[in-house]
Amino acid sequence: xxxxxxxxxxxxxxxxxxxxxxxxxxxxxxxxxxxxxxxxxxxxxxxxxxxxxxxxxxxxxxxxxxxxxxxxxxxxxxxxxxxxxxxxxxxxxxxxxxxxxxxxxxxxxxxxxxxxxxxxxxxxxxxxxxxxxxxxxxxxxxxxxxxxxxxxxxxxxxxxxxxxxxxxxxxxxxxxxxxxxxxxxxxxxxxxxxxxxxxxxxxxxxxxxxxxxxxxxxxxxxxxxxxxxxxxxxxxxxxxxxxxxxxxxxxxxxxxxxxxxxxxxxxxxxxxxxxxxxxxxxxxx
Numbered sequence: 708x709x710x711x712x713x714x715x716x717x718x719x720x721x722x723x724x725x726x727x728x729x730x731x732x733x734x735x736x737x738x739x740x741x742x743x744x745x746x747x748x749x750x751x752x753x754x755x756x757x758x759x760x761x762x763x764x765x766x767x768x769x770x771x772x773x774x775x776x777x778x779x780x781x782x783x784x785x786x787x788x789x790x791x792x793x794x795x796x797x798x799x800x801x802x803x804x805x806x807x808x809x810x811x812x813x814x815x816x817x818x819x820x821x822x823x824x825x826x827x828x829x830x831x832x833x834x835x836x837x838x839x840x841x842x843x844x845x846x847x848x849x850x851x852x853x854x855x856x857x858x859x860x861x862x863x864x865x866x867x868x869x870x871x872x873x874x875x876x877x878x879x880x881x882x883x884x885x886x887x888x889x890x891x892x893x894x895x896x897x898x899x900x901x902x903x904x905x906x907x908x909x910x911x912x913x914x915x916x917x918x919x920x921x922x923x924x925x926x927x928x929x930x931x932x933x934x935x936x937x938x939x940x941x942x943x944x945x946x947x948x949x950x951x952x953x954x955x956x957x958x959x960x961x962x963x964x965x966x967x968x969x970x971x972x973x974x975x976x977x978x979x980x981x982x983x984x985x986x987x988x989x990x991x992x
Contacts, residue, residue, distance in 0.1 A: 763811035764802040772798040774964040787955035789948040795964040796944040804836040835907035842898035845887030856904030892923035952976040
């Protein structure tokens, strides 16, 4: 089958081997510095699929965005993270995916410590991440974007492709179309589809509905739910708080880098304090 071959060279907008080597070297140096574990480990940690415990993390030394943040998710659960701008929602996902340095606390996957592991290693362990911006290669076709998603196991492309188009049928119908010609909502489907190509057990989504029209936002939330129904544990950060709480099993409200409230989606949506402080008029939408 013809298509994009990662070994045959990359377009100008794709990082080259030297960029990846520099990035990996930096992360390896950081990893050897160690990370301070929480004072007391949760005895139930092994019961969670993924568990972030007492995370303190930030982009610059001495400037922490997260301050003792906690999150758990079990097999097949859909978990939402909401809160005001600057609360640390996206930082929490990036810290769990090894993109932001964790200074204190731990992240475990099925009880195994994965704190500050490189992103490529986390992908092989079953963790996938879809960033909010720049999450597709616009010069590549839909099919080529999906091939990039399984570059670590290219022989599984056909099987993975069939699984993805079961969730996103339009991607199969338009597989030869350049991604740069797609709408924002369609690009988001490509980004989520690419993240699913390695058959992850955990999918981290950073504001997938951002910048989309209300109708396209609804489509994204439907697709997120469809992904979750296949058995994938989904952790989603969303600014559209009220809509997010309608689809999640459990939710977390972050404020100033710490947990402010947690509960089921329905509990949070009906909590007067959460409505007053974080949902406002959106709760009536």
